[in-house]
Amino acid sequence: MKQIKTGWRPVAAILLLLVTWEAAGRAADIPSWLLPTPSQIWLEAMAGWVDYKLHLFSTIKLTLIGFLLGSSIGITAAVCLHLLPKLRETVYPLMILSQNIPIIVLAPLLVIWFGFGILPKLIIITLVCFFPIAVATLDGFRQTSPELLHYLKMAGADKRQIFWKLEWPTALPALFSGLKISATYSVMGAVISEWLGAQRGIGVYMTLASSSFRTDRVFVAIFFIMVLCLLFFVIIITIEKRVIRWKKKGAEQHG
Amino acid sequence: MAELSLIDISKSFGGRQVLENVSFSVSDAEFVSIVGPSGSGKSTLFHLIGGLLEPDNGDIYLDDKRVNGKRGAISYMPQSPSLLPWRTVLENVMLGGEIIGDKNPSEAINMMAKAGLAGYEDAYPDQLSGGMKQRAAFIRSMLSPQPLMCLDEPFSALDEFTRLDMQQWLLSMWEEHRRSILFVTHNIEEALFLSDRVIVLSSGPALVKADYTIPFTRPRKESMVLSHDFLEWKKTIYQELRVMT
Ligand SMILES: Nc1ncnc2c1ncn2[C@@H]1O[C@H](COP(=O)(O)OP(=O)(O)O)[C@@H](O)[C@H]1O
Numbered sequence: 001m002k003q004i005k006t007g008w009r010p011v012a013a014i015l016l017l018l019v020t021w022e023a024a025g026r027a028a029d030i031p032s033w034l035l036p037t038p039s040q041i042w043l044e045a046m047a048g049w050v051d052y053k054l055h056l057f058s059t060i061k062l063t064l065i066g067f068l069l070g071s072s073i074g075i076t077a078a079v080c081l082h083l084l085p086k087l088r089e090t091v092y093p094l095m096i097l098s099q100n101i102p103i104i105v106l107a108p109l110l111v112i113w114f115g116f117g118i119l120p121k122l123i124i125i126t127l128v129c130f131f132p133i134a135v136a137t138l139d140g141f142r143q144t145s146p147e148l149l150h151y152l153k154m155a156g157a158d159k160r161q162i163f164w165k166l167e168w169p170t171a172l173p174a175l176f177s178g179l180k181i182s183a184t185y186s187v188m189g190a191v192i193s194e195w196l197g198a199q200r201g202i203g204v205y206m207t208l209a210s211s212s213f214r215t216d217r218v219f220v221a222i223f224f225i226m227v228l229c230l231l232f233f234v235i236i237i238t239i240e241k242r243v244i245r246w247k248k249k250g251a252e253q254h255g
Numbered sequence: 256m257a258e259l260s261l262i263d264i265s266k267s268f269g270g271r272q273v274l275e276n277v278s279f280s281v282s283d284a285e286f287v288s289i290v291g292p293s294g295s296g297k298s299t300l301f302h303l304i305g306g307l308l309e310p311d312n313g314d315i316y317l318d319d320k321r322v323n324g325k326r327g328a329i330s331y332m333p334q335s336p337s338l339l340p341w342r343t344v345l346e347n348v349m350l351g352g353e354i355i356g357d358k359n360p361s362e363a364i365n366m367m368a369k370a371g372l373a374g375y376e377d378a379y380p381d382q383l384s385g386g387m388k389q390r391a392a393f394i395r396s397m398l399s400p401q402p403l404m405c406l407d408e409p410f411s412a413l414d415e416f417t418r419l420d421m422q423q424w425l426l427s428m429w430e431e432h433r434r435s436i437l438f439v440t441h442n443i444e445e446a447l448f449l450s451d452r453v454i455v456l457s458s459g460p461a462l463v464k465a466d467y468t469i470p471f472t473r474p475r476k477e478s479m480v481l482s483h484d485f486l487e488w489k490k491t492i493y494q495e496l497r498v499m500t
């Protein structure tokens with residue numbers, strides 16, 4: 001209910017933006033290769049479906065594979081580092097540091113090393129997904145309540161039980177925030193990796209469009225990238241709600 | 256059956272002696288309280304019995320088995336309820352048994368009903384009041400298969416009224432399911448009201464100052480706390496604690 005009541009504001013803002021854009025574009029008579037109006041973009045999106053649908057599916061596939069790969073590696077790494085505190089202390093600062101390297105700088109290197117196949121692309125997506133998930137999950141493990149830990153130890157729980165009954169569920173909410181960030185990153189990662197050279201993909205479609213001054217198509221690509229990010233995000237939130245039911249119930253009681 | 260004996264237990268942390276030659280025992284189905292000033296080493300005693308720590312000296316026997324440093328031999332209830340927030344109340348009360356590999360849902364549901372928690376099986380701990388959480392934690396400890404229950408100041412975080420209710424409730428539960436209970440508190444009245452025996456610990460380092468057998472008959476009523484005898488006992492123990500400071 002609450003969402004419906006307040007949800008109209010952003011929608012109205014977007015509508016207002018589109019109307020202004022359309023009106024300004026027409027009034028000033030801006031050429032469409034410079035800045036197409038929303039209606040022109042919409043027409044192209046409708047008409048060009050056959051042209052770009054293969055690109056779109058290719059990007060979705062790449063994003064999904066990369067995301068699954070990156071998040072599995074991220075979660076596994078976090079669990080290993082958590083279970084080996086010495087290793088964590090050594091590696092954790094490096095991980096934080098490496099997050100500051102923009103992936104776009106690494107991308108050309110990866111192409112030099114691994115060519116134009118799917119491998120460098122998957123590496124790029126894996127890299128962008130890996131860090132947010134690994135760092136968030138590690139932080140999640142550290143939020144383990146000392147009180148609960150103390151109880152479990154007194155009750156005779158072994159390391160394995162402590163992990164599955166306490167540490168893992170504690171880390172889940174943080175893990176999901178990591179997944180949400182990575183979901184959008186992985187779409188970006190896929191597009192960037194396609195810019196570097198690919199047969200197919202939204203990134204390729206975008207490069208072709210911009211080099212032939214089909215600005216409307218560039219906007220169509222941007223639009224689909226946004227939709228993909230959003231879609232991914234929503235899927236993860238849906239899974240999160242099913243997995244972490246206890247939080248919601250608690251919150252309901254408080255207000 | 257559960258008989259606990261501690262023989263000459265000593266423990267120090269970084270050169271500071273906390274427990275010195277502490278010896279006492281708890282018989283089967285007996286309710287024993289330990290009172291002592293805070294920081295005297297009561298929780299440390301539990302950590303030793305629970306196997307989280309090893310004593311520097313001395314032995315701990317549970318039913319004639321030496322349990323020094325052995326975990327999982329007792330059922331435990333801490334000061335805070337320590338319920339896992341992502342588990343329903345029913346899943347929480349079965350946790351103690353689950354860890355040992357012995358869980359019994361129908362018994363758990365029964366016990367919850369006796370504790371006034373019927374209908375909350377699928378609720379999450381967040382939805383319970385402080386007293387209800389503490390009752391759930393107590394049931395979790397009752398449902399754990401280990402025969403000795405160790406309760407570490409379980410009611411000290413509750414408000415006065417809730418605490419009185421909980422003491423009454425605890426006694427009624429205990430009278431129905433007799434177990435050996437070792438109960439730590441810094442509230443003299445609480446110790447007297449509940450226990451068969453009260454052990455007074457001194458502090459810095461802790462020694463057993465006194466070990467009183469409390470003669471009041473069971474079942475005990477709330478009105479008992481106003482009786483002359485009760486006040487005399489309270490005075491005795493109060494003075495015992497005063498002498499030390
Ligand atoms: N693991 C530990 N390491 C160092 N000192 C400790 C540890 N546990 C308890 N102590 C010290 O031992 C003393 C007794 O603590 P505790 O048993 O918690 O007292 P109580 O439960 O009676 O209030 C305190 O002074 C505390 O600082």
Ligand SMILES: [Mg+2]
Pocket residue numbers: 297298299407408
């Ligand atoms: Mg204590």
